[in-house]
Amino acid sequence: MSLYEPQCVAPTSCLLGQSPVWSPSEGLLWWVDPKRAKLHRYNPKTTNARRYDLPLKASVITLSQGELLMAGDLELGFFDPSTEEYTRLITLEGEPEGNKINCGGVAPDNSFWFATMDGDEADAKSAWYRLAPDRAIEPLNAPRVIIPSSVCFSPDGQTFYTCDVTEQEIMAFDHEDTRALSNRRVFATTSAGAGYPDGSAIDEEGCLWNAEWDGSRLVRYRPDGAVDRIVKLPTSRPTGCCFGGKDLKTLYVTTARTGLTAWQMDAQPFAGSLFALQVETPGLAGREWSGH
Template identity: 75%
Template sequence: MHLFEPQCVAPTSCLLGQSPVWSPSEGLLWWVDPNRAKLHRYNPKTGNARRYDLPLKASVIALSQGELLMAGEVEVGFFDPSTEEYTRLITLENEAPGNRINAGGVAPDGSFWFATMDGHEADARSAWYRLAPDRSIHPLNVKPIVIPSTACFSPDGSVFYTCDTTEQEIHAFDVEEGARLTNRRIFTTTSSGAGYPDGSTVDSEGHLWNAEWDGARIVRYTPEGAIDRAIKLPVSRITGCCFGDRDLKTLYVTTARTGLTAFQLDMQPFAGSLFAIRTDIAGRPCAEWSGR
């Protein structure tokens, strides 16, 4: 595999593949397809992929001591791949009818941050929450928007990044006292003819890699928000990315095929597949939720 050249490694045809997570203890890449209520697994050593049925439309997954913490619809729970059993952990009680969880990630302190949104993608009624290791839920002070995407942090944990996908903006917040967000600012925009910012990851150098829905590319931004590198992919709907493999220098990229016309699908036969991009830049290990 040549550096910075995307390669399809799992032609899974997901409607909405997203939330890739690398498990270093297993040497496996996990991601979900919420539209079909599926969990996917890829083993780079063998090249094999496997699919699991889920009891909920999980939009976000995270590592948690040998299990997968997953969030979808209006609940968070555990899924044990070895037994294929799911255990509900918490249910959100006060969400508006039709809302669902869309984005999330683990913070440096081991808490799980996630966002809800209008499932019809019409009204700005999103909300952010912090699931602490003791299973308590705390709201985060983030302004409601239509589609929240991305939940990742700078290497030192002092900056939180998220996306206002509809407005084509990536936002940054300062993180104070563990979970108080201040100094909201526009980190960068993708409004100059590019796509819509979706899932992201931060590498070991503090640069943000963002997947562009309808942009057909992954973009690496400096900590100041300037474009450092853009990598084109042969599919348009890029949804998320994370670093994996033993050296954390393979960028795994999830994609979608939902909403594409028959003509677009003919032109993008690998839409919905998992891609891998070898880089000369190391990522950072996926943080694990530290509760039980």
């Protein structure tokens, strides 16, 4: 695999592939397709891919002591790939009608942060939550947006990044402790182009890689928000990325085909597939939710 040249490694044709997670103990890449209520797995050693049926439309997953903590609709639960059994953990209460969980990730203290959104993508009804290791759920003080995406932190844990997709902005906050967010600011914007910022990942140099929906590209931003590198993709709707491989120098990219016209799908035969590319700077090691 050549440096910075994306290749399709799993032609899965997901409607909405997203939330890629690398499992270092297994050497496997996991991701979900909430449109079809599927879990996907890719083994880079064998190049084989596998698909699992899920009892919920999981939008985000993370590792948790040999199982997968997943969130979707308005609930969180555990999925054990070895038995294919799902156990509901928590159902969210008090959310506006039509809301659903859209994104999430593990914070430096190993709590799980996640956000809800309006399922119709019409109103700013999002809310942010923190699932503590003791399974208590607490609200976070992030502003409401129409579509939130991305949960990632700087290497020192002092900056939290997320995306306001509709406004085409990547936001940064000071992360002072396990709950407090302050000094909200625009880290980067994609308004000069056609793309919308979606899922992100951070590398060891503190640079943020972002998948640009409808932009057909990945963008690497330096810690000051300046564009460092642009990688073009052969499909227009990348949704997220994560680092994997033994050296964490493989960047995996999930993509979508939902909403594409027949002509667009003919021009993008690998839309909805999993891509991978080699990068120079390794990513940060992934975190697991510690509340299993």
